[in-house]
Amino acid sequence: MTKFETETLINQGDKDTRSGFGEALFELGKTNPDVVALCADLTGSLSMNKFADAFPDRFIQTGIAEANMMCIAAGLAVGGKIPFTGTFANFSTGRVFDQIRQSIAYSNTNVKICASHAGITLGEDGATHQIMEDLGLMKMLPNMIVINPCDHNQTKAATLAIAEYEGPVYLRFGRPKMPNFTPVDYKFVIGEALMMKEGRDVSIFATGHLVWKALEAASILKEKGIDAEVINIHTIKPLDREAVMESVLKTRCAVTAEEHQIYGGLGETIAGFLSRNFPTPIEMVGMNDLFGESGKPHELLDKFGMGVPDIVSAAELALGRKHL
Amino acid sequence: MTSADHLKQLATQVRRDILRMVHKAQSGHPGGALGCTELLVALYNKILIHNPKTFTIDGKGQDVFFLSNGHLSALWYSVLARSGYFGVSELSTFRMMGSRLQGHPATQEGLPGIRISSGSLGQGLSVAIGMAKVKKLNSDPHLVYVLMGDGEIQEGQIWEAAMFAGGKQVDNLIAIIDYNKKQIDGATDDVMPLGDVKAKWEAFGWSVLEMNGNDMDEVLETLKESKTKTGQQKPVLILMKTEMGMGVDFMMGTHKWHGSPPNDQQLENALNQLEETIGDYKI
Numbered sequence: 001m002t003k004f005e006t007e008t009l010i011n012q013g014d015k016d017t018r019s020g021f022g023e024a025l026f027e028l029g030k031t032n033p034d035v036v037a038l039c040a041d042l043t044g045s046l047s048m049n050k051f052a053d054a055f056p057d058r059f060i061q062t063g064i065a066e067a068n069m070m071c072i073a074a075g076l077a078v079g080g081k082i083p084f085t086g087t088f089a090n091f092s093t094g095r096v097f098d099q100i101r102q103s104i105a106y107s108n109t110n111v112k113i114c115a116s117h118a119g120i121t122l123g124e125d126g127a128t129h130q131i132m133e134d135l136g137l138m139k140m141l142p143n144m145i146v147i148n149p150c151d152h153n154q155t156k157a158a159t160l161a162i163a164e165y166e167g168p169v170y171l172r173f174g175r176p177k178m179p180n181f182t183p184v185d186y187k188f189v190i191g192e193a194l195m196m197k198e199g200r201d202v203s204i205f206a207t208g209h210l211v212w213k214a215l216e217a218a219s220i221l222k223e224k225g226i227d228a229e230v231i232n233i234h235t236i237k238p239l240d241r242e243a244v245m246e247s248v249l250k251t252r253c254a255v256t257a258e259e260h261q262i263y264g265g266l267g268e269t270i271a272g273f274l275s276r277n278f279p280t281p282i283e284m285v286g287m288n289d290l291f292g293e294s295g296k297p298h299e300l301l302d303k304f305g306m307g308v309p310d311i312v313s314a315a316e317l318a319l320g321r322k323h324l
Numbered sequence: 325m326t327s328a329d330h331l332k333q334l335a336t337q338v339r340r341d342i343l344r345m346v347h348k349a350q351s352g353h354p355g356g357a358l359g360c361t362e363l364l365v366a367l368y369n370k371i372l373i374h375n376p377k378t379f380t381i382d383g384k385g386q387d388v389f390f391l392s393n394g395h396l397s398a399l400w401y402s403v404l405a406r407s408g409y410f411g412v413s414e415l416s417t418f419r420m421m422g423s424r425l426q427g428h429p430a431t432q433e434g435l436p437g438i439r440i441s442s443g444s445l446g447q448g449l450s451v452a453i454g455m456a457k458v459k460k461l462n463s464d465p466h467l468v469y470v471l472m473g474d475g476e477i478q479e480g481q482i483w484e485a486a487m488f489a490g491g492k493q494v495d496n497l498i499a500i501i502d503y504n505k506k507q508i509d510g511a512t513d514d515v516m517p518l519g520d521v522k523a524k525w526e527a528f529g530w531s532v533l534e535m536n537g538n539d540m541d542e543v544l545e546t547l548k549e550s551k552t553k554t555g556q557q558k559p560v561l562i563l564m565k566t567e568m569g570m571g572v573d574f575m576m577g578t579h580k581w582h583g584s585p586p587n588d589q590q591l592e593n594a595l596n597q598l599e600e601t602i603g604d605y606k607i
Contacts, residue, residue, distance in 0.1 A: 036457075036461070057461065058461070060457065062484075062488060063484075063487070063488070063491075065481075065484035065485075065487070065488065067446075067447075067450070067480070067481040067484060068450045068453075068481055068484035068485045068488055069450075070450075071447045071448075071450030071451045071453075071454065071481070071485075072450050072451070072453050072454040072457070072485075072488070073454060074440060074447075074450075074451050074454060075390075075440070075450065075451035075452060075453060075454020075455040075456075075457070075458070076454040076455070076457060076458055077454075078381060078382065078383070078439045078440050078451065078454065078455060078458075079382050079383065079384075079388075079454065079455045079457075079458025079459070079462075080382040080384065080458065081458055081461070083454075098444050099447055099450075099481070101444075102441050102442070102443065102444045102447060103440060103441065103447050103450075103451060106430065106431075106432065106441045107430075107431050107440045107441045108431065108432070109440065
């Protein structure tokens with residue numbers, strides 16, 4: 001498991017994850033002539049404008065036609081290009097599941113499905129657009145890598161990393177400005193979990209926007225005399241099983257935290273792994289089989305049980321269930 | 325013997341292959357495969373610029389063909405084998421466990437000639453557009469071909485792709501519709517009327533040619549003509565009228581053989597109508 005050199009991670013200033021994607025895509029445009037970007041009428045929302053303006057020949061605007069976009073991307077990949085598709089997470093997964101399944105996952109084409117506005121922190125647009133099922137849909141597909149970065153810097157690093165990987169990838173990020181706390185320009189390694197804060201009493205495995213919430217929860221837990229470990233599982237699939245095992249061997253109880261349905265999410269992946277290998281008390285913070293609603297990102301996270309207090313109480317519950 | 329005569333003989337042999345493959349597997353889709361035999365035989369033997377010995381997935385420096393209606397797999401496999409992509413003896417493994425000849429075309433098993441999986445309908449035209457864009461980006465003058473079914477154009481994605489190719493002037497693409505007016509549930513007119521297919525594609529910005537897909541001379545002539553229509557800011561569509569089940573009297577004029585294999589007696593009856601020309605593969 002990798003650790004950052006800095007002792008504690010601090011918020012360098014709120015930033016959206018999608019602009020991390022856009023910055024990296026632009027860099028890739030400059031460094032890798034095989035990178036092609038596709039967008040279904042959401043160029044600004046996905047921060048793809050810089051790429052589109054600088055490399056018009058390698059930018060394909062498909063209009064509002066996501067199924068066509070996914071399969072054009074597959075055809076580009078068959079021909080040897082490295083296509084990055086950009087649209088909202090909802091339209092990147094559920095709407096085009098069969099296209100992804102046949103032309104991308106089964107055919108093992110080198111398509112990077114880049115999905116913005118994921119999760120409930122999409123906010124005001126409401127439940128039609130707040131997809132909380134995308135990680136589950138994508139992780140079920142053989143050959144698919146599933147990544148959910150935690151902040152702007154990690155999204156940028158992950159975008160650069162997936163261009164180097166040969167095969168289908170689902171990269172999920174979000175809309176709102178959120179704390180940006182991982183180092184600038186660090187080297188992202190697919191499938192290698194990141195130690196964010198070491199601890200002895202409880203392991204918190206968090207992904208996406210909830211990683212920062214988990215760090216905040218760890219501070220509160222510390223005041224209560226609980227030493228929580230926070231691990232960033234940015235790659236949902238393949239799961240860094242060694243990192244999970246190493247941590248729970250020490251703490252003997254776990255919390256998972258994700259901006260996604262509990263059914264089919266990171267929590268179930270970790271629980272499935274642990275139950276087969278090292279049964280451990282586990283509590284899951286996530287969306288509990290509900291659709292969301294309009295509102296501000298943070299207030300929605302709190303309302304639907306994915307806020308800092310929820311992670312704190314989940315940790316206390318897990319601790320209480322520990323086999324002593 | 326003229327080259328068209330040779331292709332006609334090959335087509336007869338391919339039809340025998342299709343029937344024997346589907347019969348042995350007791351599963352598969354003979355109807356559409358028999359209907360599109362002339363097209364694939366003509367494409368792979370006279371039209372496509374390709375080299376089976378140097379097959380690569382990316383198709384660089386060659387013409388590329390995609391089969392969107394993947395259930396015509398028996399036809400494609402037979403034509404690929406008889407064009408030298410793999411040995412004809414492998415045809416006897418069609419749809420068997422462990423075979424590279426999957427029920428619908430797939431890349432997972434590494435069968436030469438296949439570049440992407442197909443079978444779930446409506447996706448191949450978009451894939452072909454992607455490949456056509458690659459050719460343009462690479463300044464590769466070779467063409468991209470795709471075959472789809474007429475029932476398949478009931479899929480909404482086909483019209484997303486049609487709008488894209490017409491609107492964005494993907495003019496190194498030749499799409500062919502197998503216009504047999506039949507689908508699994510019956511006549512297209514009964515299941516979901518297709519309307520004026522030619523006018524629809526023209527309205528989407530395509531050059532449209534028509535041909536009788538079961539007349540080898542006309543197929544060759546129209547395919548050659550279609551090439552001359554490329555590079556003119558418009559994608560090219562060939563509306564190919566065919567007879568489902570062509571070549572076997574009891575399989576024609578009905579949709580019944582879309583996805584049903586013949587039994588022993590039916591196979592014998594069918595093979596009696598199709599002379600063995602260049603030699604059956606061994607089972």
